[in-house]
Amino acid sequence: xxxxxxMRVAKDMFSTQMIWASGYLFVMLIxxxxxTVGSFxxxxxxxxxxxxxxxxxxxxxxxxSFSTLIFYSSNIFMFVIGIIAAYGFLQYFVSNGVTRxxxxxxxxxxxFGVAIAIPIIxxxxxxxxxxxxxxxxxxxxxSVKIVQPDNEIVGQIIQNILFSSYIDLNSSWLVxxxxxxxxxxxxxxxxxxxxxxxxHFGSVIGLVSIPVVIAxxxxxxxxxxxxxxxxxxxxxxxxAMPIPIAYLLAISIIAIMLILIRLFTKKVVIKL
Amino acid sequence: xxxxxxxxxxxxxxxxxxxxxISFELEGxxxxxxxxxxxxxxxxxxxxxxxxxxxxDGTLTILGQAPFENAEIMxxxxxxxxxxxxxxxxxxxxxxxxxxxxxxxxxMEYAEHLIARFKIPHDKKMKQLSKGMQAxxxxxxxxxxxxxxxxxxxxxxxxxxxxxxxxxxxxLKSQEQFPRMIxxxxxxxxxxxxxxxxxxxxxxxxxxLHEEYDTLVSKxxxxxxxxxxxxxxxxxxxxLSTQQLGSTKAVRVYGDIxxxxxKDAAMRGLEIGPITLQDLFIYLTxxxxx
Numbered sequence: 001x002x003x004x005x006x007m008r009v010a011k012d013m014f015s016t017q018m019i020w021a022s023g024y025l026f027v028m029l030i031x032x033x034x035x036t037v038g039s040f041x042x043x044x045x046x047x048x049x050x051x052x053x054x055x056x057x058x059x060x061x062x063x064x065s066f067s068t069l070i071f072y073s074s075n076i077f078m079f080v081i082g083i084i085a086a087y088g089f090l091q092y093f094v095s096n097g098v099t100r101x102x103x104x105x106x107x108x109x110x111x112f113g114v115a116i117a118i119p120i121i122x123x124x125x126x127x128x129x130x131x132x133x134x135x136x137x138x139x140x141x142x143s144v145k146i147v148q149p150d151n152e153i154v155g156q157i158i159q160n161i162l163f164s165s166y167i168d169l170n171s172s173w174l175v176x177x178x179x180x181x182x183x184x185x186x187x188x189x190x191x192x193x194x195x196x197x198x199x200h201f202g203s204v205i206g207l208v209s210i211p212v213v214i215a216x217x218x219x220x221x222x223x224x225x226x227x228x229x230x231x232x233x234x235x236x237x238x239x240a241m242p243i244p245i246a247y248l249l250a251i252s253i254i255a256i257m258l259i260l261i262r263l264f265t266k267k268v269v270i271k272l
Numbered sequence: 273x274x275x276x277x278x279x280x281x282x283x284x285x286x287x288x289x290x291x292x293x294i295s296f297e298l299e300g301x302x303x304x305x306x307x308x309x310x311x312x313x314x315x316x317x318x319x320x321x322x323x324x325x326x327x328x329d330g331t332l333t334i335l336g337q338a339p340f341e342n343a344e345i346m347x348x349x350x351x352x353x354x355x356x357x358x359x360x361x362x363x364x365x366x367x368x369x370x371x372x373x374x375x376x377x378x379x380m381e382y383a384e385h386l387i388a389r390f391k392i393p394h395d396k397k398m399k400q401l402s403k404g405m406q407a408x409x410x411x412x413x414x415x416x417x418x419x420x421x422x423x424x425x426x427x428x429x430x431x432x433x434x435x436x437x438x439x440x441x442x443x444l445k446s447q448e449q450f451p452r453m454i455x456x457x458x459x460x461x462x463x464x465x466x467x468x469x470x471x472x473x474x475x476x477x478x479x480x481l482h483e484e485y486d487t488l489v490s491k492x493x494x495x496x497x498x499x500x501x502x503x504x505x506x507x508x509x510x511x512l513s514t515q516q517l518g519s520t521k522a523v524r525v526y527g528d529i530x531x532x533x534x535k536d537a538a539m540r541g542l543e544i545g546p547i548t549l550q551d552l553f554i555y556l557t558x559x560x561x562x
Contacts, residue, residue, distance in 0.1 A: 005343060008373060088359075094324065095355075096374040097347040097419075267340075270324040272315065272353060 009093055009106020014113040017081055021114060024077050025070065025121070032066045067125045071180075074118050075187045082191025085111065086199050094270045104262050111188050112181070119180035123173065179224075182250055186220055189257045193264075199271075200264045213257070220253045274335065274420045274453035275299045276321070281330035283316050283477075290316040292477045293330070298470070301451035303443075305468035305485070307461060307553050312474040314457040315353075318425050321455070322351030334421060347376060352414030353425040357406050360398035364409065367398060368416075377418035377450070386412045389438055403430040411439050415446050424456045428464075440467060462550040471549065475557045485549070492547035493529060496522040501540045505533075512555035524555055 085107060093103040190213045198206030226238060227246030241249075276298040283291040291313045298304060308314045320327050326340045339345040360367070364387065372378040387394060390408035392401065401409065407430035414422050428436050444467065447454060458464050471488050473480040481488070492512070495502050499521040512524040524547055537544050547555075 005374075012370070012373075093374075094346075095322075095351065096371055097343075097349065098374060099323075099341045099343050099346055101341060102343065267326055270319070272319065272324070 005098060005102045006105040006109065009098060009102055010109035010113065013085070013089065013107050013110025014117075017085075017111065017114045018117060020081055021077070021118065021121075024073075028069050028073060029066065032069050035069075065126075065129050067122050067129055070118070070122050070125065074122075074184055078115065078118075078184045078188040079191040081114075082111070082188040082193075083195040084191075085188075086192050086195025090196075090199065090265065090268070091270050100265050100268065104265055107192075108189075108258060111192075112185050115181045115185035115188060116177070118184055119177040122180070123177065182247070182254070183220075183224070186217070186250065186254050186257075189254050189261070190217055193257045193261050196261050196264045196268075200268050216253055216257060220250050223249045223253075273300055276335075276421070276453065277331075277333050279331045281317070281320065281327050281332055283313075283320065283325075284328045289477055291320075291327070294474075294477075294479045295330075296472060296479060296482050298453060298455075301447075301453055302469035303447065303454045303456065303467050305461075305464065305471045306455055306457040306474065307459065307471060308457070308474035309459065309557050311476075312557070313477040314474055315425055316477075317474065318351060318353075318423050318455065318457060321421070322346075322349050322423060324351065347374070348419055349421040349423070350375065350414055350417040350419035351423045351425065352410050352427050353423075354407050354410055354427065354429050357398040357401070357409075363395050363397055364392055364401070365394045367409075368412070371413055371417075375417040375419065379416050379418055382446075383412055383416035386415060386442060389442065390435060404432055404435060407431045408435055408439070415442060418446075418450045418452070420452050422452050422454045424454070426457055426459070428458070428460060436463065440464065443467065459553075461553050462548065465549040468549075473553060473556060480556060488552065489546065489549055491528060492524065492526050492552040494522055494524050494545045494547055495537065495542055496520065496545065497540065497542035501542055505537060505540060505542055512552075512558075524551070526552065526556065 089107060090100075090103060093106075094100060098106075194206065194209050194213050197209035223241065223246050227241045227243045276296075278294055278296050281291055281294040282289065294313075294317065306314050306318070316325075319325050320332060321334070321339065323340050323342075323346050332339060334345050334349065337345050339349065362370070365384075368380070368383050368387075372380055372383075386408075390405065390412065392405050392408060392412075398406065398409070407427060411424065411427050411431075414424050414427065428439065431439065440463075443454070456464065456467065465485070468485045470482065470484050472482045483491070495506055497505075497520070499516060499519050502521040502523055506523045506525050509525040509529075510527050512526055514524075515522045529544070534544065
């Protein structure tokens with residue numbers, strides 16, 4: 001019975017968040033189409049407002065592929081829905097007689113489902129793109145170009161938070177999807193932790209939670225970059241790490257954030 | 273049969289004591305009126321019963337078990353209050369279907385009947401409904417959930433008079449069909465008092481009284497007559513208020529009046545009249561009557 005309540009919550013969380021994901025994918029598709037159209041008309045003189053907007057969005061001659069756009073924006077998407085989850089769902093479920101424990105387990109499972117679904121969608125989009133590239137005269141930019149190392153520290157932090165360059169969905173199916181899922185879930189849990197900190201403790205501790213969570217995200221990215229031998233920010237003293245240990249540490253960071261969320265929600269007062 | 277017992281229940285918000293040593297016992301599928309002025313602690317008490325928060329001290333048992341984080345009990349308690357739907361883009365019917373999944377006794381057919389009765393458009397988004405309709409929606413959740421413990425916290429706020437009347441009618445009908453323990457918090461006492469089997473009055477975080485409705489209203493009387501006779505008659509009683517016009521005095525008193533006292537009053541030419549629950553509530557919770 002108790003298990004089934006958590007599963008019901010997980011199912012609801014998954015389906016609601018996948019509806020949001022479809023909205024996000026739709027917006028990304030519009031951006032992609034505008035960018036692709038823009039790359040075709042780059043040489044045409046922009047003499048009206050719409051053309052100017054299209055050209056400003058598509059400031060490259062080569063547009064990014066749809067899969068690249070989703071790949072690099074999904075971290076932020078997961079982060080944002082994690083924050084929303086803390087506010088909307090907690091009150092909804094408890095007011096419908098669900099315990100905080102079942103909410104926590106269900107929310108974690110449902111959201112992990114979303115984190116698995118997104119790379120599968122990207123992989124499918126990649127397959128469609130591969131077919132289209134063969135039959136259409138379209139050329140997409142190399143997906144690694146937007147993750148060229150930034151020299152400034154703020155730029156590096158943003159880059160490390162936004163892009164996970166160690167994940168390659170083009171090569172290995174399973175490894176890419178597992179890595180992507182762990183990474184996306186990490187961003188979700190990070191947003192969830194910030195949201196819960198604001199909900200439970202108010203704005204002061206809520207604000208404190210932001211740099212703490214950013215630090216955890218940076219460590220997570222750094223560990224994975226070290227393991228996959230990608231340029232790091234030298235935040236950690238170690239410069240090499242076996243991949244299984246990196247997986248373990250990355251999962252530990254997620255586990256730490258999940259434990260904090262559970263502790264903060266265990267007796268949390270539901271706002272009316 | 274539903275039962276609930278609170279022993280020395282307290283709730284603190286930092287230094288502020290929202291509830292202080294509240295004790296009561298509710299037994300049976302009755303309608304309980306929880307009365308109290310603004311800030312008396314009604315919502316705090318109800319939110320503990322609904323497991324929205326845990327008491328700071330004391331114990332609460334529902335159906336013999338502590339309710340907080342108890343899945344079995346939390347499913348049996350529905351807490352209907354005016355929710356904020358400003359950001360809710362879900363359609364009315366979909367939201368109800370979502371809630372129904374978590375309430376074992378939810379009656380969807382009855383919920384749809386209520387939607388029609390309260391003239392709520394099925395396919396509109398929640399945030400597009402008027403405040404009154406949103407309040408009626410919250411009432412529908414409470415009624416159609418058929419939960420053994422059903423709480424309505426000032427649910428009428430925002431409803432117009434005809435909607436409130438429909439709600440009271442539906443409440444009584446629904447209670448007849450699916451008897452349960454209903455706790456209604458209100459300060460709209462006059463139009464709801466006929467619903468109550470028992471009344472609890474909270475005042476400044478303390479339980480002022482818990483009585484059966486009939487007993488309570490029989491305890492409050494107005495003694496009217498010559499000032500000296502009235503004073504002599506009421507001197508040992510708990511006096512709530514006094515009005516005097518010339519030599520005629522009217523004193524509202526609260527307490528048990530014996531047969532002998534009724535006879536004495538008649539002999540002195542004093543008139544004894546009833547006090548409404550609304551008046552009793554006002555005088556018992558007036559400043560200085562703490």
